Amino acid sequence: MTVFIFLGSLVGSMALGIPIAYALLASGVALMWHLDLFDAQILAQNFINGADSFPLLAVPFFMLAGEIMNVGGLSQRIVNFALALVGHVKGGLGYVVILAACLLSALSGSAVADAAALTALLLPMMIKAGHKEEVSGGLIAASSVIGPIIPPSIGFVIFGVAANVSISKLFIAGIFPGIMIGLGLALTWWWVGRKETLALPQRKTHAEVWAAAREAAWALMLPVFILVGLRMGVFTPTEAAVVAAVYALFVATVVYRELSLQALFRIFVTAARTTAVVMFLVAAAMVSAWLVTVANLPAQMVDLLRPLLDNQTLLLIAIMLLVMLVGTAMDMTPTILIMTPVLMPLIKAAGIDPVYFGVLFIINNSIGLITPPVGTILNVVAGVGRMKMDDVTRGVLPFMAAQFAVMFVMIIFPQTVLAPLRWLY
Numbered sequence: 001m002t003v004f005i006f007l008g009s010l011v012g013s014m015a016l017g018i019p020i021a022y023a024l025l026a027s028g029v030a031l032m033w034h035l036d037l038f039d040a041q042i043l044a045q046n047f048i049n050g051a052d053s054f055p056l057l058a059v060p061f062f063m064l065a066g067e068i069m070n071v072g073g074l075s076q077r078i079v080n081f082a083l084a085l086v087g088h089v090k091g092g093l094g095y096v097v098i099l100a101a102c103l104l105s106a107l108s109g110s111a112v113a114d115a116a117a118l119t120a121l122l123l124p125m126m127i128k129a130g131h132k133e134e135v136s137g138g139l140i141a142a143s144s145v146i147g148p149i150i151p152p153s154i155g156f157v158i159f160g161v162a163a164n165v166s167i168s169k170l171f172i173a174g175i176f177p178g179i180m181i182g183l184g185l186a187l188t189w190w191w192v193g194r195k196e197t198l199a200l201p202q203r204k205t206h207a208e209v210w211a212a213a214r215e216a217a218w219a220l221m222l223p224v225f226i227l228v229g230l231r232m233g234v235f236t237p238t239e240a241a242v243v244a245a246v247y248a249l250f251v252a253t254v255v256y257r258e259l260s261l262q263a264l265f266r267i268f269v270t271a272a273r274t275t276a277v278v279m280f281l282v283a284a285a286m287v288s289a290w291l292v293t294v295a296n297l298p299a300q301m302v303d304l305l306r307p308l309l310d311n312q313t314l315l316l317i318a319i320m321l322l323v324m325l326v327g328t329a330m331d332m333t334p335t336i337l338i339m340t341p342v343l344m345p346l347i348k349a350a351g352i353d354p355v356y357f358g359v360l361f362i363i364n365n366s367i368g369l370i371t372p373p374v375g376t377i378l379n380v381v382a383g384v385g386r387m388k389m390d391d392v393t394r395g396v397l398p399f400m401a402a403q404f405a406v407m408f409v410m411i412i413f414p415q416t417v418l419a420p421l422r423w424l425y
Helices: 002-015 020-034 040-051 055-071 074-086 092-105 111-129 133-144 154-163 167-173 175-192 206-232 237-255 261-294 297-304 312-327 332-350 354-370 376-385 389-412 415-424
Strands: none
Touching: 002 020, 002 261, 020 040, 020 261, 020 332, 040 261, 055 074, 055 111, 055 154, 055 237, 055 261, 074 092, 074 111, 074 206, 074 237, 092 111, 092 133, 092 175, 111 133, 111 376, 133 175, 133 354, 133 376, 133 389, 154 167, 154 237, 154 261, 154 332, 154 354, 167 175, 167 206, 167 237, 167 354, 167 415, 175 354, 175 389, 175 415, 206 237, 261 332, 312 332, 312 354, 312 389, 332 354, 354 376, 354 389, 354 415, 376 389, 389 415
16 A cells, blocks of 8 residues: 555656656655655655765766866867777768767766767768768667766766765776677667668878877876776765866866856856756655655565565566666656665665666666657757657667667676676776
């Protein structure tokens, strides 16, 4: 009955068109009434405490860093470097998209920011080169999913706070899976475009490649600083976000000199608005999370799936299928905040490494950004690229299937995630 009231009030509120943050609060209030615990002071206290977290300070700074990189020329130079490296091979612009997405994901940690940058910079080039618009848009949308997987990652920060798991370990553990997803996309792009007979651009000379590398060097140094700093214990993930924002601001204003004061003001406003949305969601979700714990829903979930506890692979497959289903209707952040408190007791009871689960969980939620009918990234690509939503959806399907296939390979062979983590950490 308790589970029905929680899910019924949440889904019912969303069906009425209520924003997810308010739907979370409504489900929390419904649970409080059901448990005969309603108290406005408890509601307000948990709401405030939900956003009162030092690790969550990483969210606004990573968002600010991503906005600065897009406007300040760092993203453009990353794309130019990728073009110089692989732009001349058959289907080269597709490989440029994937390579640029991997590099950008190591800078911003935001799928939306990466999708907007890649669409604006590369979609016109791909269409002009003769690639199909829907396939090009689908590849860009799918490649943007790598953003929350390769560190730094806003998704890992939110999951780490909600699940009480080391954010530094999550960052390190996301490197190799992100590269695997990039390779899966590259293989799919080769398969999709194997029959294309387009004119290839001229191969860049070594001097031109070196010049592009020099131009992009300042941007490429940022992920090195962050990963080395985290690995050596120089700073925490929250402090790494501050380093990323300050470094991006320095490069954009002093080195590249492409960021004006007027543009900087707009960047701060945009980052603040996006942060406000995320933090309000986090605060509202923490109210529901507290009540989920009080109502003992995690224990009920453990009892429900107890037959699968002895088989970690089957349990993970069942959970990932559930997350895939939820991802078709909900955005990444609310899914993480709603499901993490419910699933973590189950993961611990089954003896699954929480960092390993966190990587799989974030990968699944990231792919959820391109699963219709909601598909936040699909909307971004369609909007920035002035495409029909249906075209982007059709184009993304083969790439989305490849990403899910890679994720299930990681479930069947957990060492693909755990071995690099133990080696790097």
